[in-house]
Amino acid sequence: xxxKINPADTAWxxxxxxxxxxxxxxxxxxxxxxxxxxNTLNTLxxxxxxxxxxxxxxxxxxxxxxxxxxxxxxxxxxFALLRNVGLTAQGSIPHILxxxxxxxFAIITAALISGAIVERMRFGxxxxxxxxxxxxxxxxxxxxVWGGGWLATLGALDFAGGTxxxxxxxxxxxxxxxxxxxxxxxxxxxxxxxxxxxxxxxxGLLWLGWFGFNGGSALAxxxxxxxxxVNTMLAPMGTLFVWxxxxxxxxxxxxxxxxATAIVVGLVAITPAAGFISPISAILLGCIAAVPSxxxxxxxxxxxxxxxxxxxxxxxxxxxxxxxLTGILAQKTWNGVADGALFGNPRQxxxxxxxxxxxxxxSGVMTFAILKVMTLLVRVxxxxxxxxxxxxxxxxxxxxxxxxxxxxxxxxxxxTVDEVSGSYRTA
Numbered sequence: 387x388x389x390k391i392n393p394a395d396t397a398w399x400x401x402x403x404x405x406x407x408x409x410x411x412x413x414x415x416x417x418x419x420x421x422x423x424x425n426t427l428n429t430l431x432x433x434x435x436x437x438x439x440x441x442x443x444x445x446x447x448x449x450x451x452x453x454x455x456x457x458x459x460x461x462x463x464x465f466a467l468l469r470n471v472g473l474t475a476q477g478s479i480p481h482i483l484x485x486x487x488x489x490x491f492a493i494i495t496a497a498l499i500s501g502a503i504v505e506r507m508r509f510g511x512x513x514x515x516x517x518x519x520x521x522x523x524x525x526x527x528x529x530x531v532w533g534g535g536w537l538a539t540l541g542a543l544d545f546a547g548g549t550x551x552x553x554x555x556x557x558x559x560x561x562x563x564x565x566x567x568x569x570x571x572x573x574x575x576x577x578x579x580x581x582x583x584x585x586x587x588x589x590g591l592l593w594l595g596w597f598g599f600n601g602g603s604a605l606a607x608x609x610x611x612x613x614x615x616v617n618t619m620l621a622p623m624g625t626l627f628v629w630x631x632x633x634x635x636x637x638x639x640x641x642x643x644x645x646a647t648a649i650v651v652g653l654v655a656i657t658p659a660a661g662f663i664s665p666i667s668a669i670l671l672g673c674i675a676a677v678p679s680x681x682x683x684x685x686x687x688x689x690x691x692x693x694x695x696x697x698x699x700x701x702x703x704x705x706x707x708x709x710x711l712t713g714i715l716a717q718k719t720w721n722g723v724a725d726g727a728l729f730g731n732p733r734q735x736x737x738x739x740x741x742x743x744x745x746x747x748x749s750g751v752m753t754f755a756i757l758k759v760m761t762l763l764v765r766v767x768x769x770x771x772x773x774x775x776x777x778x779x780x781x782x783x784x785x786x787x788x789x790x791x792x793x794x795x796x797x798x799x800x801x802t803v804d805e806v807s808g809s810y811r812t813a
Contacts, residue, residue, distance in 0.1 A: 509777070655707050
């Protein structure tokens with residue numbers, strides 16, 4: 387064994403890698419609880435499938451573009467096909483483990499986008515999109531921030547992915563939602579969450595996995611990991627506290643969907659700051675993050691933007707708030723790296739703003755370019771008929787629930803299909 391490899395650090399990173407990988411199916415349950423029954427499996431599959439498509443793209447080329455030595459904008463090809471990625475040390479852990487850990491981030495970032503286009507994007511084109519997006523959008527931004535690129539050189543602070551993961555995915559989600567268009571019945575029919583316990587289960591598993599997401603980003607079992615771990619516990623508590631108060635003041639009811647959303651917003655907001663701010667600052671950050679995301683969600687509901695599961699409000703607004711507050715609340719006595727504006731270094735806030743704007747522009751332009759090319763080759767949007775019978779049946783040929791009462795839809799060929807069970811009946 388390479389003498390530079392630390393067994394304790396390796397053990398922690400093995401656990402963290404498994405925790406972050408679990409977050410992707412957890413995201414599927416978080417999303418699936420908020421869609422209609424006829425789209426349950428499709429929504430789950432939009433999270434499960436990137437485990438293969440994005441995961442393999444990462445191993446073959448994405449990791450190299452993100453982390454191999456290269457120019458400030460993109461990595462080289464030294465690590466393509468996992469060449470030169472073996473059991474020697476990368477820091478204090480095996481290089482192959484570092485690559486695997488980073489791969490779990492690429493997977494869940496791509497899967498996050500699905501929340502904006504559930505119930506209306508064809509599954510095959512979706513797989514092609516997230517695969518291409520992980521290579522041409524995620525990998526370059528990861529290189530900028532974590533791979534020695536220009537934002538790292540500038541001094542941008544992003545402990546676990548405020549820009550790389552959340553702002554990046556949210557901007558892409560907005561572009562895809564606008565590009566694909568709203569669901570056929572959006573604004574004309576109430577879309578009621580079909581299984582709120584699914585969403586709460588997914589939320590709990592996401593929070594558990596996030597300890598590996600943030601704590602593991604220290605890449606060692608050290609004080610930085612401990613700080614990130616504790617802040618990952620405290621910040622969502624602050625967000626949930628404020629969110630429920632806002633709910634109670636607004637309509638005298640604290641909803642379960644609201645609570646689940648609040649926890650995710652708090653987790654998103656603390657992600658860039660987790661290893662850079664004090665625990666008290668983490669609580670403050672979580673409390674502050676609740677307000678803009680809460681009102682952004684309410685505003686979006688009054689627009690024609692069909693961001694189905696509010697990826698922009700939760701991950702975009704939450705990520706921007708977290709990234710900017712990192713530039714205010716960072717404290718060198720806790721992180722050993724840099725102070726923020728509140729502790730005598732206002733320049734850090736400016737650097738954070740540059741990172742946010744650069745991520746928004748690159749992700750938006752590149753996402754649009756990928757979609758534009760794809761539409762020359764394939765039909766991206768599900769037809770009105772496919773949306774009507776549900777994407778479980780039209781895209782997967784199966785249904786989540788085998789019994790139950792549901793609406794009967796008339797099929798063009800004269801047959802009918804039960805909207806809940808998905809079973810076909812002859813005319």
